[in-house]
Amino acid sequence: MGVKLHALGCAIKTIGWKIRYGKRLEIEFPQAMYKAHISISKNAKMILKKRLQNYNGGLYLSCRGNGVMTIGEHTMFNANVCITCVKKITIGDNCRFANNFVMIDHDHNINDVTGSLAKGDSPEGYEEFPGEEIVIGNGVWVGANCTILKGVHIGDNAIVAAGSTVRKDIPANTIYYEKGEAVYRPIIKREDFSV
Numbered sequence: 001m002g003v004k005l006h007a008l009g010c011a012i013k014t015i016g017w018k019i020r021y022g023k024r025l026e027i028e029f030p031q032a033m034y035k036a037h038i039s040i041s042k043n044a045k046m047i048l049k050k051r052l053q054n055y056n057g058g059l060y061l062s063c064r065g066n067g068v069m070t071i072g073e074h075t076m077f078n079a080n081v082c083i084t085c086v087k088k089i090t091i092g093d094n095c096r097f098a099n100n101f102v103m104i105d106h107d108h109n110i111n112d113v114t115g116s117l118a119k120g121d122s123p124e125g126y127e128e129f130p131g132e133e134i135v136i137g138n139g140v141w142v143g144a145n146c147t148i149l150k151g152v153h154i155g156d157n158a159i160v161a162a163g164s165t166v167r168k169d170i171p172a173n174t175i176y177y178e179k180g181e182a183v184y185r186p187i188i189k190r191e192d193f194s195v
Contacts, residue, residue: 021046024063027072033059036077039064046083049073049093054081056099065129067105072138077101087131087150094140098162103148106131137172 014031024040028050035057040046042065047070055130057077063069067085083089086106100121106129132151136145140154143162154160155172163178170176 002011011073033077035059036061041067044068047071049075050125053077060084078144086129087135090134090157091136092140094139098142098144099144099191101142101147103134103151105134107150120137 014027014033016027017025018027021038024042024045025038026045026047030047032051032053032055033049035067036054037048039060039062041064044065044067045116046061046063047181048066049070049072051074052071053074053076055169057188059077060082061069061071061085062082062084063083065086067087067089069083069089072095073096073112075091075097077097078101080100081097081101083103083119086148088101089105092111109128110128134150135153136148137154137156137158139157140160141158141161143164145163146160146166147164148154148160148166152166152169154166154170155174157173158160158170159175160170161175161177164176165178166176
């Protein structure tokens with residue numbers, strides 16, 4: 001009985017998302033994302049293939065601006081996963097993401113400390129959220145407490161060890177891990193910024 005109720009809850013939630021977002025959301029059935037939150041802005045698009053899983057809650061998928069997010073079949077997300085897209089994020093089939101995972105394809109432009117540029121006083125070429133495409137291949141496994149940053153490409157069947165921050169590409173069939181190294185840099189005062 002519990003499995004049927006869970007499946008029914010997932011179907012109702014999926015239909016609700018489709019009604020809310022219309023053509024901005026392409027979603028295949030069936031889904032197992034009962035405890036997920038999806039947010040898609042008016043010019044963005046999200047493509048979710050069949051059999052995505054999120055059983056432990058805390059899955060947040062957000063597409064902003066002109067972003068395009070695609071998540072392949074049979075991909076599983078554990079608890080406390082946040083994926084935010086303003087450019088393009090592509091995740092292949094059969095991937096696994098452990099708990100406390102963050103993926104963002106952009107930065108915040110910190111050169112505008114007053115916020116005036118974001119309000120329309122921006123020079124040509126200014127981006128409030130400069131970003132680069134992220135591509136995750138098929139069969140990738142990402143351990144707990146990891147972050148993947150903009151511009152990263154991860155090849156098929158790669159493994160990202162727990163606690164890693166991925167800033168550079170990872171070749172296919174590779175295990176990636178970070179050896180902890182502390183880096184200290186001085187903070188630049190606001191008056192030192194120039195736009």
